[in-house]
Amino acid sequence: xxxxxIIINHNGRHLxxxxxxxxxxxxxxxxxxAVMVADDASTDDSLEFVxxxxxxxxxxxxxxxxxxxxxxxxxxxxETEAAVLLNNDVVVTEDFLPPxxxxxxxxxxxxxxxxxxxxxxxxxxxxxxxxxxxxxxGLLYLHHETDPELLTETCPQLYANxxxxxxxxxxxxxLGGFDDLYxxxxxxxxxxxxxxxxxxxxxxxxxxxxxxxxQGSTMGRIQRPPQVELISARNAxxxxxxxxxxxxxxxxxxxxxxxWVTDDVLVGGLPNRMRALLAATKRLAPAARCRARESRERTxxxxxxxxxxxxxxx
Amino acid sequence: xxxxxxxxxxxxxxxxxxxxxxxxxxAALTARIPGARVIAVGTPVSAPVLRALGIADILVYxxxxxxxxVIEEAQLFxxxxxxxxxxxxxxxxxxxxxxxAFVVGAKTIWRFRPGGEAALGAQASSLPVRMGRFGLAxxxxxxxxxxxxxxxxxxxxxGFACSYxxxxxxxxxxxxxxxx
Numbered sequence: 001x002x003x004x005x006i007i008i009n010h011n012g013r014h015l016x017x018x019x020x021x022x023x024x025x026x027x028x029x030x031x032x033x034a035v036m037v038a039d040d041a042s043t044d045d046s047l048e049f050v051x052x053x054x055x056x057x058x059x060x061x062x063x064x065x066x067x068x069x070x071x072x073x074x075x076x077x078x079e080t081e082a083a084v085l086l087n088n089d090v091v092v093t094e095d096f097l098p099p100x101x102x103x104x105x106x107x108x109x110x111x112x113x114x115x116x117x118x119x120x121x122x123x124x125x126x127x128x129x130x131x132x133x134x135x136x137x138g139l140l141y142l143h144h145e146t147d148p149e150l151l152t153e154t155c156p157q158l159y160a161n162x163x164x165x166x167x168x169x170x171x172x173x174x175l176g177g178f179d180d181l182y183x184x185x186x187x188x189x190x191x192x193x194x195x196x197x198x199x200x201x202x203x204x205x206x207x208x209x210x211x212x213x214x215q216g217s218t219m220g221r222i223q224r225p226p227q228v229e230l231i232s233a234r235n236a237x238x239x240x241x242x243x244x245x246x247x248x249x250x251x252x253x254x255x256x257x258x259x260w261v262t263d264d265v266l267v268g269g270l271p272n273r274m275r276a277l278l279a280a281t282k283r284l285a286p287a288a289r290c291r292a293r294e295s296r297e298r299t300x301x302x303x304x305x306x307x308x309x310x311x312x313x314x
Numbered sequence: 315x316x317x318x319x320x321x322x323x324x325x326x327x328x329x330x331x332x333x334x335x336x337x338x339x340x341a342a343l344t345a346r347i348p349g350a351r352v353i354a355v356g357t358p359v360s361a362p363v364l365r366a367l368g369i370a371d372i373l374v375y376x377x378x379x380x381x382x383x384v385i386e387e388a389q390l391f392x393x394x395x396x397x398x399x400x401x402x403x404x405x406x407x408x409x410x411x412x413x414x415a416f417v418v419g420a421k422t423i424w425r426f427r428p429g430g431e432a433a434l435g436a437q438a439s440s441l442p443v444r445m446g447r448f449g450l451a452x453x454x455x456x457x458x459x460x461x462x463x464x465x466x467x468x469x470x471x472x473g474f475a476c477s478y479x480x481x482x483x484x485x486x487x488x489x490x491x492x493x494x
Contacts, residue, residue, distance in 0.1 A: 241479055254476050258468035262406050262461050274464075277471050284475055288482035295483050 001101050003033045003082040003166065005092075006074045008067060010040040012088035013049050018214075020054055022091045030097040034058065038074030040065060066184030071162065072177040075169060083172070087163035090116075090127075091212045099208035100166035103154060110175075110201035111167035111193065113160030114211045115151065123148060124213045127161045130205040131190075132310045135249055135302075138256030139236050142190065157205040158309040159193020164211045171201060181242065181286050187235035194243050197305040198298045226272075233276035234283075241280065241287045245295055246302040320347055321391045323418060324354040324369065325411045326399040337367055339399045339426045342442055346424070353391055355384060355414065388418045396420035397442070409457040416450050423450050 005023045009016060016037065027033040035057045037050050041064035050059045062073050075083050082104055086092065096114060103112040116127040123129055123146060130145035142158070145151055160167070162178070175195055178188040193203045237257065244250045260273040280287070300308070322343050326336055344350050353371040354364045361374050375384040396415040400408060415423050424442040445453070 241475060251476075254472040258472040259465065261464040261468040274468070277468070281471060281475060284478055288479050291479055292483050292486040296487070 002080040004078040040070040068178035068188040084166040110196040114164035162189035186232040234279040237280035321393040323393040
């Protein structure tokens with residue numbers, strides 16, 4: 001199976017200096033695979049750097065679209081059966097690709113996520129390792145496995161983080177890729193994984209496919225600015241509105257969301273979670289359209305999705 | 315003439331890392347009421363933190379014991395003074411602690427500054443606000459009303475979202491709920 005390694009870039013020339021050579025080396029080591037830089041309207045010299053130092057790498061410059069839309073455009077432009085999305089601050093190991101492609105050979109597998117490590121070899125928390133989920137207090141709470149002992153074998157996970165995930169393009173297209181509902185960023189990969197499980201596919205975690213993530217290089221990942229926090233919180237709400245189809249759980253979740261406003265801080269303006277609710281309401285119409293589609297195409301219940309993603313058999 | 319009751323009820327959602335703030339609040343309270351006997355209300359989680367601070371009498375609720383039972387036990391001590399340490403920025407937490415202070419019948423309430431863990435340094439805790447029963451009742455009432463308004467707004471928002479999502483789904487022929 002041929003793959004295209006797609007590095008999503010926005011003004012990250014300094015990051016490409018490290019991540020691109022590693023991606024090119026991995027593509028070569030694994031055989032005849034392509035490498036692409038999908039650029040989200042960079043204003044730095046990313047284009048010059050890539051075309052000068054890596055002429056074999058395809059550089060696609062897209063108009064400003066946000067993370068999800070740029071990924072969709074890049075995947076559409078790729079010409080291989082499989083694709084691997086990589087953040088520009090993710091440095092792959094030379095042998096990271098074959099285990100991913102081996103997992104994807106199974107028809108039931110939609111996507112496979114890498115093992116994310118910090119440069120010092122510890123597990124990174126910014127990008128999730130073996131993610132599972134649980135409906136709690138009005139949201140889907142995501143749990144990232146932090147015990148290295150439990151991350152030694154290929155296993156199911158709820159979704160593969162968009163910073164390092166491989167997938168079959170045909171399945172990606174069938175799912176419609178990342179949903180614009182979440183633009184500019186956050187929760188689009190969780191949504192995609194959830195929808196894949198909901199249609200009967202599987203998403204795996206592959207510990208043999210190791211990549212390194214330099215947390216410090218990513219803007220605001222450790223301490224995100226309030227505006228970015230709000231986008232993430234809004235998208236968490238939109239995720240529930242779009243994807244939670246189980247009537248009882250949906251009612252309980254919305255009831256919990258309505259109580260959020262009583263939890264929030266007494267002083268300091270409008271409470272954060274209330275602002276997230278208000279922001280989500282502005283996208284209610286597209287969320288309803290997406291939900292209606294989910295309702296038509298879903299074949300697996302919400303409860304079953306989470307159970308399967310935890311690796312629990314029926 | 316009966317001797318003044320020197321029991322001080324300490325109300326807090328003590329958590330690890332907030333010991334300094336609680337200690338400062340205790341020091342401020344015992345400085346105002348020499349020889350005071352401090353009794354705290356806590357949860358199974360907060361009890362060890364309070365115990366480590368030297369509070370021997372802790373009324374623990376949760377773990378099978380209802381809040382009502384704890385209130386009854388606290389009332390038996392007839393505390394005239396209550397110290398509230400806001401170590402949680404949550405709105406509901408504020409209301410809960412003040413309501414508890416009111417129902418145990420305390421006459422004087424020392425409220426240590428709200429604003430979360432960051433604001434609860436020793437300095438903040440040494441500057442408590444004194445309230446009488448009337449002031450406390452007003453505060454509980456105002457917070458209760460505010461809570462109702464907030465709940466109303468929240469329910470209106472999510473109710474609207476829920477109705478719209480369900481209506482749209484039905485109008486497009488969706489099932490509305492999934493099955494395996």
